[in-house]
Amino acid sequence: MDTPKLIVDREKLQHNIEAMQDFARQQGINLRPHIKAHKTAEIARLQVEAGANGITVAKLGEAEGMLAEGFNDILVAYPLIGAEKIERVRALLDSGCHLTLMIDSRAGATALNDLRWPDGIDVLVKVNTGLNRCGLEPGPKLVDFVSWVHGLSNLRFRGIMTHAGHAYGAKSWGEVQEIALSEGEQMVAAAAEIRDRGIPVEVVSVGATPTVMVAGAVPGVTEIRPGNYVFYDATQVMLGVVKPERCSLKVVTTVVSRPAPDRAIVDAGAKTLALDRGAHGSSGLSGHGLLSDPGWRLTRLSEEHGVIEGDNLPAAGSVIEIIPNHACPVVNLADRLELSTGAQWPVTVRGRTS
Template identity: 45%
Template sequence: MKQEWKELDTPTLLLDKEILLKNICSMSDFANRENVNLRPHIKTHKSVEIAKLQLEHGAIGITTAKLEEAEVMAAAGITDILVAYPVSSPIKVERILSLLNQGVDLKVTVDNLEQVKLLQKALEKTDHTLEVWIKVNSGLNRCGVEPGEEAVGLAKAIILLSRLRIGGIFTHAGHSYGARGEEELERIALAEAAAVVRSAEACENAGIPILVRSVGSTPTYRISGLVEGITEVRPGNAVFFDSIQVGLGVADRSECALTVLASVVGVYEGRIVLDTGSKTLCLDKGAHGLESVKGYGYVLDYPELTIERLSEEHGVAVFKGSCSLRLNDKVRIIPNHACTVANMFDEYVLVEGEYVVDKWKVDARGMRR
């Protein structure tokens, strides 16, 4: 007999399989239609099963945030991996060499001369060459060289090194998560693409070919991915979507594949308490803050509720007037930020309609090194 998800203990991470597949196909359809490659970021789901689904539906490889994620995916047989994070420490460089020894087609982020010299020195002790991608800053002001001449300067230094080869130029417009409206989002997306294309063209004018010109960010990829000269997109959150994406106008709630199943553990005047605190839903309203994101998650079917505050194990949801929920009732919550919430659980419980159909591990949970 099939188990209904309403019978599960809480809190539990539910993943709607039908919506998940629609979101995966939507990314692939965009890439196919616009003739760009798709390299989804797996830091959102951290799941081997989901990564393999994305590859089956046309992704050419994956993007990871950290080396540990890359190691987990490589151990599962996924070999075309971009580590979208600058790596320089000796311990991590040794782990890069280990992945190369395993036959992984690894691409590593670089954004400064000292870093590339350290990589070169380590590789000189081996038979390997390493593909590196230059990261440019497109407005987030986090990592990355400035577009244009700084990118060219680093590229010129790399081509003089015997064990490194330039595979591409990329950026991440993470500040798009703070966009106030469609006009600002479009401006950020076009600037994102321009930073990459301008840097790649400047390199090629200097005689340095750049084969891959890659952009990312779920809010922007459907705009920046249309710009002439861009060859690849790297959306991550689009596999699930969440309340932040809904607040940005990028997705509808019906496209949110991930929910947290919670139980009512207390009913009081003007408030209820759920068994989902900060260790479940996370204290996240977006890295840049959005006025459209209210509370700490959206309670499906109960729009009168606002999850106003979280302690570690308690979620306090307030309401005006009346609420029909009673002790031990269960609700589904769309998290504000799916990426951080997924990292709090060991497994996804896959559901179709009212029923549980499978369980998948969050394989790279906690992999942050």
């Protein structure tokens, strides 16, 4: 076969989708998967067919592309600042898209309110539960902000959302679970404080693949937004979320050179595998992917070359598989996914970074 390429095990993909949907169903909560992990309309269709309650995207470009593919219930989980962004929101609403937007500032909320959309715009307020990225801290300032948003005439406050991405920096599965429990409990407590102010909170949304099975089981959480779970990757394996056998996405690459007994060169470099050693800046992984032989390590990447070091390395011409460190940026580097069934699916919204 021609390499490098991304291969998706169709059976494992379906199993991962159904397992997460089953969890949501058992908990009596909604699953609104984040499609930034796969960016692929065909996978999003499988998720919705399994029972997902709409989709989550990171950027307006993803929303625009997925709307064109027939997806009409979309949460944009990103703060929208700037006149150009607001006009794109207007265009999406004009197209009949049911948008829910994330806010965490008066500037962002005011810009959306000033659209004066006749039916109002649904919004979720972002809460910081430990990642220290976007979001307001739980407590009185959050409640005051929500109260102010609730009073705006053209916005509909629907609830609160968070992302415990700091779990990717955990040193053990036990620490992941502690972060997850804190994520869920902080959100439920924040919702209670808002309700005490007389403001309804319909949505209490959490989202991160490592934490979702714990945070999503906290009573009072109403929605989960994992993304990576359709594929899983070496980061999820390192954290103890899954075993390698659950990973549905692999990079297939060819050994193109054997310049030394302990060194093999493959045709998958940084432009195929990306350079992440984890997610959210974490660096818990020592190599650039998980290989089938524990004695092999993918130690270096240049743009088009990968360097594997170890003993009993494969001969030139051998084709090997790599579980990538972080599936999400890897998929964004590809034009298409090739399935184990032979089908090919275009990566519908790759490169939609604005």
